[in-house]
Amino acid sequence: MTPRYLDHAATSPLRPEVLGAMVPVLRDLHGNPSGGHGPARAARAALEEARDRLAAVAGCAAGEVVFTSGGTEADDLALRGTVAARPGTPVCSATEHHAVLDVVGRLGGPVVEVDRRGLLDLDHLARTLSQAAPVAVVSVHLVNNETGVVQDLDAVAEVVARHAPGAVLHTDAAQALSWLDVAAATARADLVTLASHKCGGPKGVGALVVRDGRAIEPRLLGGGQERGRRAGTPDVAGAVGFAAAAELARVERSDLVARAGAWRARLVAALVAEVPDLVVTAAPTGSGLDHAAPGWVHVCVPGVRSEPLLFLLDDEHGVAASAASSCASGAQERSHVLAAMGVDPQAAAGSLRLTLGWSTTGADVEAVASAVPAAVARLRAAARHGVAV
Amino acid sequence: MARGLVAMSGGVDSSVAAALLRRQGHEVVGVTLKLWGGPSDRGCCSVADVDDARAVARRLGVDHHVFTYTDDFDRLVVEPYVADHAAGRTPNPCVECNRHLKFDRLLARAEALGFDRVATGHHARLVGPPGRRRVARGADRAKDQSYVLHPLSAAARERTLLPVGELTKSEVRALAGELGLRTADKAESQDTCFVLASGGRRAFLGDRIPLHPGRVVDRDGRVLGRVEDVELVTVGQRRGLGLPGGADPRYAVAVDPAAGTVTVGSAADLLVDRVEVPDLVWATVPVAGPVTVQCSAHGTPRPAVVDGTTVRFTSPERRVAPGQSVVVYEADEVAAGGTAA
Numbered sequence: 001m002t003p004r005y006l007d008h009a010a011t012s013p014l015r016p017e018v019l020g021a022m023v024p025v026l027r028d029l030h031g032n033p034s035g036g037h038g039p040a041r042a043a044r045a046a047l048e049e050a051r052d053r054l055a056a057v058a059g060c061a062a063g064e065v066v067f068t069s070g071g072t073e074a075d076d077l078a079l080r081g082t083v084a085a086r087p088g089t090p091v092c093s094a095t096e097h098h099a100v101l102d103v104v105g106r107l108g109g110p111v112v113e114v115d116r117r118g119l120l121d122l123d124h125l126a127r128t129l130s131q132a133a134p135v136a137v138v139s140v141h142l143v144n145n146e147t148g149v150v151q152d153l154d155a156v157a158e159v160v161a162r163h164a165p166g167a168v169l170h171t172d173a174a175q176a177l178s179w180l181d182v183a184a185a186t187a188r189a190d191l192v193t194l195a196s197h198k199c200g201g202p203k204g205v206g207a208l209v210v211r212d213g214r215a216i217e218p219r220l221l222g223g224g225q226e227r228g229r230r231a232g233t234p235d236v237a238g239a240v241g242f243a244a245a246a247e248l249a250r251v252e253r254s255d256l257v258a259r260a261g262a263w264r265a266r267l268v269a270a271l272v273a274e275v276p277d278l279v280v281t282a283a284p285t286g287s288g289l290d291h292a293a294p295g296w297v298h299v300c301v302p303g304v305r306s307e308p309l310l311f312l313l314d315d316e317h318g319v320a321a322s323a324a325s326s327c328a329s330g331a332q333e334r335s336h337v338l339a340a341m342g343v344d345p346q347a348a349a350g351s352l353r354l355t356l357g358w359s360t361t362g363a364d365v366e367a368v369a370s371a372v373p374a375a376v377a378r379l380r381a382a383a384r385h386g387v388a389v
Numbered sequence: 390m391a392r393g394l395v396a397m398s399g400g401v402d403s404s405v406a407a408a409l410l411r412r413q414g415h416e417v418v419g420v421t422l423k424l425w426g427g428p429s430d431r432g433c434c435s436v437a438d439v440d441d442a443r444a445v446a447r448r449l450g451v452d453h454h455v456f457t458y459t460d461d462f463d464r465l466v467v468e469p470y471v472a473d474h475a476a477g478r479t480p481n482p483c484v485e486c487n488r489h490l491k492f493d494r495l496l497a498r499a500e501a502l503g504f505d506r507v508a509t510g511h512h513a514r515l516v517g518p519p520g521r522r523r524v525a526r527g528a529d530r531a532k533d534q535s536y537v538l539h540p541l542s543a544a545a546r547e548r549t550l551l552p553v554g555e556l557t558k559s560e561v562r563a564l565a566g567e568l569g570l571r572t573a574d575k576a577e578s579q580d581t582c583f584v585l586a587s588g589g590r591r592a593f594l595g596d597r598i599p600l601h602p603g604r605v606v607d608r609d610g611r612v613l614g615r616v617e618d619v620e621l622v623t624v625g626q627r628r629g630l631g632l633p634g635g636a637d638p639r640y641a642v643a644v645d646p647a648a649g650t651v652t653v654g655s656a657a658d659l660l661v662d663r664v665e666v667p668d669l670v671w672a673t674v675p676v677a678g679p680v681t682v683q684c685s686a687h688g689t690p691r692p693a694v695v696d697g698t699t700v701r702f703t704s705p706e707r708r709v710a711p712g713q714s715v716v717v718y719e720a721d722e723v724a725a726g727g728t729a730a
Binding site for chain 2: 384
């Protein structure tokens with residue numbers, strides 16, 4: 001049974017070119033970049049070259065890139081680092097990843113609603129900013145990890161400029177590198193979270209773009225690395241891999257977007273044809289998915305629960321997919337994103353997320369197009385007294 | 390050889406159940422049920438317990454999954470538990486969990502996913518010919534859990550395996566030790582999983598229903614004292630009734646939260662000749678002759694005869710707390726079960 005990997009939003013396979021770029025670093029560039037001797041300088045050079053290359057993709061200066069251990073740490077640094085540096089409340093959208101939502105919640109900040117298609121309610125944003133003044137930071141992600149919905153950060157920036165002019169705009173763009181011109185899309189954000197492993201790079205490394213002049217209190221103290229913004233011996237191989245993956249993502253983006261767009265259309269059509277009462281989550285009234293990145297197919301299947309569906313897809317068909325997010329125990333959690341979008345809890349219980357990426361093939365898509373309806377049919381047949389198994 | 394789904398709580402019994410099935414040549418997959426969503430990391434099936442189950446599964450070379458049933462658990466186990474206490478009854482939520490979740494919902498899902506059998510680590514056995522199987526007491530009488538398995542339907546009894554029922558608890562721990570399972574010395578959970586995780590019964594119920602102080606009265610209605618929380622008193626209880634101890638012990642004979650009273654009486658007042666079990670169901674065929682009846686999880690079996698839905702004790706026995714399971718045994722086998730009115 002050929003394995004079919006449809007969970008790129010969770011993480012993506014490491015690209016062979018990336019592995020190729022990392023191995024010599026792991027093997028030969030063992031120095032600590034903070035030192036002064038030959039081996040240290042060689043490692044430092046590799047790190048700084050990676051920084052330059054990532055900065056070019058992100059549309060910022062090299063000095064504005066702070067390497068971290070991943071997107072979660074970058075979000076934490078952005079939010080807590082800003083709040084520590086300037087007085088005020090953090091505000092975020094209701095559909096942020098927990099790495100943002102939980103921090104804002106812990107700090108007592110409000111959330112801004114989204115509409116049924118997952119787009120930020122700009123009027124509610126304006127009202128929230130006025131009520132929460134003074135606002136330290138506004139955090140709105142670029143591409144949603146569950147639905148792929150893309151936010152209009154320029155419009156968000158306008159509202160922030162008008163209603164909370166002193167506030168910093170942060171965006172979690174962890175899902176964006178494969179799908180958008182991140183430099184253009186985040187041009188008005190002050191802080192940008194980037195992640196490596198969603199676009200074929202290694203896990204364990206990420207970055208926060210901190211535009212010049214934005215004050216950030218470091219969260220990690222110690223050796224003063226990253227210009228005092230993030231202490232700790234850097235993962236040089238990881239940074240090199242991250243830069244390689246980000247560059248490849250940029251070069252291949254328009255091809256990937258075109259391929260994925262066609263595949264998404266094919267998958268949605270096949271699923272709707274075989275399971276007519278299925279709902280395409282971000283396009284409930286058939287309004288189309290132009291506002292969602294083409295890598296995402298997120299649906300809600302009536303009469304079926306996510307866990308057994310995922311089990312059958314994996315066990316019977318070799319298809320790796322997911323529903324909402326996995327919690328620490330490995331169980332599927334109820335989705336706050338779907339709740340914020342106003343999806344009925346019963347419908348949300350049967351959610352399925354299929355995500356495409358750099359390694360997806362046409363054969364994968366065809367296999368999934370038949371596997372999902374087969375699994376759905378089997379589970380529906382097994383329901384007893386109207387209760388989904 | 391069957392494909393079996395083993396419910397693994399992260400405890401030693403279900404760990405060994407999985408090991409035994411594997412040893413017998415079955416294709417085994419382990420699953421931990423996520424039932425309770427509380428944030429505290431105590432009690433059964435916390436994240437640490439899931440990790441233990443997963444580690445045992447890995448050691449046994451068995452796949453491990455997690456199934457979430459928090460909504461069903463809330464609706465079918467927790468809410469009725471709370472409502473029963475509010476009405477002065479003494480529920481047994483483990484029985485309801487077995488009835489609705491482990492041996493109904495899970496069984497249905499297992500079947501849909503291509504499993505022939507579901508197994509648990511309960512200390513009990515399933516005996517009898519195919520089509521007429523009954524739950525029976527486990528080999529280790531002190532650990533026997535047949536009582537909480539009385540609600541298994543006929544279909545459930547055909548499709549369930551109870552691998553550790555033939556072993557004593559020490560044999561189970563020894564086997565776990567031999568296999569190098571990290572749960573070999575793990576302590577047993579001592580209370581209802583969601584109550585333990587919430588910090589005790591008073592804390593748990595107090596967060597959900599009003600707990601009222603009540604008057605302790607004798608059978609003539611004379612007020613003898615007060616209790617803090619009427620809803621936490623169980624029929625048959627002696628301690629915690631706010632009465633002086635001594636030569637003439639008093640027992641709770643009736644609990645009435647609506648009236649705000651706990652009626653107490655002597656040990657003799659607690660004796661009755663029967664218990665009504667309106668929802669009594671026979672496992673296979675009704676038994677007309679002498680049986681024994683167990684009326685609490687660790688209660689001594691009492692000789693009795695069953696007449697319709699009335700269980701008549703052979704000699705006077707202590708009143709059964711309303712809401713407790715009444716389980717009828719024919720020798721060691723569960724012949725019938727229901728709930729005391």
